[in-house]
Amino acid sequence: MRVAVFSTKPYDRDFLSTANEAAGHELTFLESRLLPQTARLAAGAEAVCAFVNDDLGAPTLTALADVGVRVVALRSAGFNHVDVAAARQLGLTVVRVPEYSPHAVAEHTVGLILALNRKIHRAYNRVREHNFALTGLLGFDLHGRTVGIVGTGKIGMCVARILTGFGCRVLAADPYPSDEARALGIEYVPLKELLAEAHVVTLHCPLTPDTHHLIDSERIAQMREGVMLINTSRGALVDTHAVIGGLKRGHIGYLGLDVYEEETDLFFEDLSDHVLGDDEFSRLNTFPNVLVTGHQAFFTEEALHNIAGTTVAQLTAIERAGPDAVTGPPRVC
Ligand code: NAI
Numbered sequence: 613m614r615v616a617v618f619s620t621k622p623y624d625r626d627f628l629s630t631a632n633e634a635a636g637h638e639l640t641f642l643e644s645r646l647l648p649q650t651a652r653l654a655a656g657a658e659a660v661c662a663f664v665n666d667d668l669g670a671p672t673l674t675a676l677a678d679v680g681v682r683v684v685a686l687r688s689a690g691f692n693h694v695d696v697a698a699a700r701q702l703g704l705t706v707v708r709v710p711e712y713s714p715h716a717v718a719e720h721t722v723g724l725i726l727a728l729n730r731k732i733h734r735a736y737n738r739v740r741e742h743n744f745a746l747t748g749l750l751g752f753d754l755h756g757r758t759v760g761i762v763g764t765g766k767i768g769m770c771v772a773r774i775l776t777g778f779g780c781r782v783l784a785a786d787p788y789p790s791d792e793a794r795a796l797g798i799e800y801v802p803l804k805e806l807l808a809e810a811h812v813v814t815l816h817c818p819l820t821p822d823t824h825h826l827i828d829s830e831r832i833a834q835m836r837e838g839v840m841l842i843n844t845s846r847g848a849l850v851d852t853h854a855v856i857g858g859l860k861r862g863h864i865g866y867l868g869l870d871v872y873e874e875e876t877d878l879f880f881e882d883l884s885d886h887v888l889g890d891d892e893f894s895r896l897n898t899f900p901n902v903l904v905t906g907h908q909a910f911f912t913e914e915a916l917h918n919i920a921g922t923t924v925a926q927l928t929a930i931e932r933a934g935p936d937a938v939t940g941p942p943r944v945c
């Protein structure tokens with residue numbers, strides 16, 4: 613199959629090329645993001661391969677269908693950036709990688725919790741300047757603390773397993789409670805109760821119209837004073853403006869983000885010699901108790917290997933047997 617791969621970075625090229633060795637698809641690697649204006653670059657391809665910050669709204673999908681594209685293969689689990697209804701109407705098949713390494717994201721989440729708690733990001737800078745003072749670096753034992761996990765799917769459950777291993781009390785909120793979680797001793801409670809009790813709140817639910825700005829001023833007010841809030845899921849789960857207010861008041865004691873609601877024009881690019889126009893992002897980075905990583909939670913060798921392998925296998929299956937060869941949402945056709 614001829615495939616136009618958008619938003620290609622060197623690591624995508626390496627992992628996809630290796631996965632494609634036996635399959636022999638014709639992969640064209642494009643550095644451009646997929647947008648309505650760049651969709652025409654896919655002319656001649658039957659499939660496009662896209663990533664999280666590509667624009668897969670109706671105008672882009674229409675432009676892709678117009679140049680003959682029939683398949684959209686997402687190199688991601690999340691598909692909140694796809695207009696699924698438009699894809700269905702246009703007869704496009706959309707496939708994603710539902711699971712590539714929940715461990716990667718869970719381990720990064722726990723990394724953020726540990727770094728924020730023990731101020732490792734600040735200690736690193738201090739020691740390099742020969743400042744060995746400990747004042748300001750005081751942390752707390754995670755053992756015995758209450759952690760609230762919002763969303764106990766694949767990633768949330770990995771986080772739960774790690775944190776129960778640390779000796780944390782784990783509360784969870786999820787409309788679909790899992791028996792495995794209950795067997796681990798995790799207690800499902802309403803979100804309001806979770807927010808009121810947890811020292812650490814970590815978000816692992818998908819971004820949908822229902823979860824947009826799940827964490828807003830009202831929910832922040834329900835949290836413990838000095839709470840640690842972690843979001844490695846999707847930026848728009850959190851109302852950034854409200855969170856900045858919570859940080860300024862000291863109500864939020866720590867904030868760890870791997871995702872940001874306006875990340876599309878920032879993340880995955882080297883902007884080190886640019887002036888950033890995003891005042892809220894810049895404000896976030898002035899707080900000593902905020903740690904932001906640029907959507908790298910998924911970024912492990914295992915995850916990239918699995919993403920590339922699943923993507924290539926899905927393209928091969930569709931080529932051989934049509935869209936019915938692949939299963940699971942958001943396969944639409
Ligand atoms: P999953 O589909 O296995 O689990 C999601 C869970 O959230 C489900 O149990 C679902 O019932 C629950 N949920 C849905 N609405 C909820 C609500 N309103 N409140 C509480 N729980 C709710 O998904 P998985 O694989 O665990 O991924 C979770 C999210 O992580 C993805 O949607 C994606 O946005 C994000 N992600 C981030 C990555 C990164 O690099 N930072 C990489 C991969 C995924």
